[in-house]
Amino acid sequence: MTILRDNRLDIIKGLAITSVIILHTLTHFWINSISGQFILEEAVPIFMLVSGYVFTISYKNKGIVNLKKCYDLRIFTQRLRRLYIPFLVVYFIEILGVYIYTSFINTNTKSAHLDIPFILKNLVLGGIGPGSYYPVVMFQFLFLFPLIYVFIYKYKNYSIPFFFTVSLLYEFFVYFSGISEGIYRLFIGRYLFVIVLGSYLALNQNKMNKIILYCGSIFSVLYMYASLFLNYLGLTHLKYRKLDFIKNIIIC
Numbered sequence: 001m002t003i004l005r006d007n008r009l010d011i012i013k014g015l016a017i018t019s020v021i022i023l024h025t026l027t028h029f030w031i032n033s034i035s036g037q038f039i040l041e042e043a044v045p046i047f048m049l050v051s052g053y054v055f056t057i058s059y060k061n062k063g064i065v066n067l068k069k070c071y072d073l074r075i076f077t078q079r080l081r082r083l084y085i086p087f088l089v090v091y092f093i094e095i096l097g098v099y100i101y102t103s104f105i106n107t108n109t110k111s112a113h114l115d116i117p118f119i120l121k122n123l124v125l126g127g128i129g130p131g132s133y134y135p136v137v138m139f140q141f142l143f144l145f146p147l148i149y150v151f152i153y154k155y156k157n158y159s160i161p162f163f164f165t166v167s168l169l170y171e172f173f174v175y176f177s178g179i180s181e182g183i184y185r186l187f188i189g190r191y192l193f194v195i196v197l198g199s200y201l202a203l204n205q206n207k208m209n210k211i212i213l214y215c216g217s218i219f220s221v222l223y224m225y226a227s228l229f230l231n232y233l234g235l236t237h238l239k240y241r242k243l244d245f246i247k248n249i250i251i252c
Contacts, residue, residue: 009050016050019043024130044134048141048191052198055145060202065153070146079142087135091127095119098128125186133185140188145195152199159200167193
């Protein structure tokens with residue numbers, strides 16, 4: 001059976017990629033002036049939602065409904081290769097760029113930092129720079145998503161409120177425990193609920209209650225406004241602590 005490619009997903013990913021480029025190019029002043037928090041900053045959550053959606057469609061097409069098949073070694077290693085072969089190529093180029101910069105361009109920067117521990121540390125942490133958390137998050141996604149998928153498949157009616165509650169508790173734990181931004185950004189927890197939404201949408205195509213979706217979107221917009229501009233609940237004094245999973249509902 002021939003499986004047709006959904007071009008809509010390619011368009012969504014293309015827009016998200018463009019948003020990431022713009023987000024990492026413009027200054028905070030320009031991002032704020034065009035309300036980029038409502039649009040551009042949702043690029044990565046969109047990627048996570050699409051990942052949840054696409055992986056679920058893949059499992060459905062293969063007839064996979066249990067954890068044993070989800071963790072099939074052949075499928076799992078193939079997905080790891082698709083993630084890490086491009087990453088390793090880009091990381092090598094990145095390290096080469098750092099070496100050239102520290103050795104020939106800005107000689108005031110200590111090139112001694114570019115040693116084996118430095119290279120290995122950043123290899124584990126996903127590279128160098130503000131977006132380096134993404135490979136680390138996707139690595140966690142590959143391991144955790146089968147559990148999410150099987151839970152949603154078996155308990156459709158309870159999955160949304162369950163994972164909403166889990167995400168809420170996780171965000172409050174992070175906030176009140178004082179976990180640093182540097183650690184928080186590396187964990188998939190802030191994207192858990194939006195991944196669940198992507199998987200749920202794939203399993204319930206044409207069966208979603210649009211009223212609930214619209215209400216959720218309106219609530220998300222209001223929360224985003226309160227969180228960004230009114231410092232609602234005092235949760236915005238750090239960049240990442242905004243109960244991100246709530247505002248991400250809007251992208252559905």
